[in-house]
Every structure is written in C-alpha cells, then in structure tokens.
Amino acid sequence: MxxxxxxxxxxxxxxxxxxxxxxxxxxxxxxTVDWFPIVQTFTKALDEVRKRERREKNHSKALRWA
Structure with a gap:
C-alpha cells in the first residue's frame, strides 16, 4: 500500500x-477507507485559500461560485 x-x-x-x-x-x-473525512479536509483547505484570495484581491463575494 x-x-x-x-x-x-x-x-x-x-x-x-x-x-x-x-x-x-x-x-x-x-x-477500507472512509473518504468523507478526507474530502472534508481538502474542501475546508480549498475554502480557506479561496477566502484568503478574495480578501487579498478585494473580489466580490458573488465570485465564490464563478
């Protein structure tokens, strides 16, 4: 493995x-592997990066899903 x-x-x-x-x-x-906590960890990390970039570049909150 x-x-x-x-x-x-x-x-x-x-x-x-x-x-x-x-x-x-x-x-x-x-x-076996429970993928939920793995995906949850990566999703949280990605969300933190997205929020930081939005703050640093003064992007609108509406760009979250763009």
Whole structure:
C-alpha cells in the first residue's frame, strides 16, 4: 500500500503498524477507507485559500461560485 507524501511520518508508522497487525491476526479481512473525512479536509483547505484570495484581491463575494 502506498502512503500519501503529505501524511506525517508518525501517522504512516501508526498506519503501518495497524495494517501489519490486521494482516497478521485477521488475514482474510480487507482494509477500507472512509473518504468523507478526507474530502472534508481538502474542501475546508480549498475554502480557506479561496477566502484568503478574495480578501487579498478585494473580489466580490458573488465570485465564490464563478
């Protein structure tokens, strides 16, 4: 399994330990991903960038959905 580069090292270590333990003790299981918190994090980050740019460039709030 490849890990994203933005993931802190301690998180990767914890994930590796979890995956190794799961494979050892529950060999017939599959690891799944809940995409909601991942998408939520990126959506919040994108919204913060959009708001900052709007403030810095004095754009109208109406440009949010343009």
């Amino acid at each position: 490849r890990h994203p580069s933005f993931c802190p090292p301690y998180t990767r270590l914890e994930l590796n330990s979890f995956l190794n333990g799961t494979a050892e003790h529950l060999p017939d299981t599959r690891v």
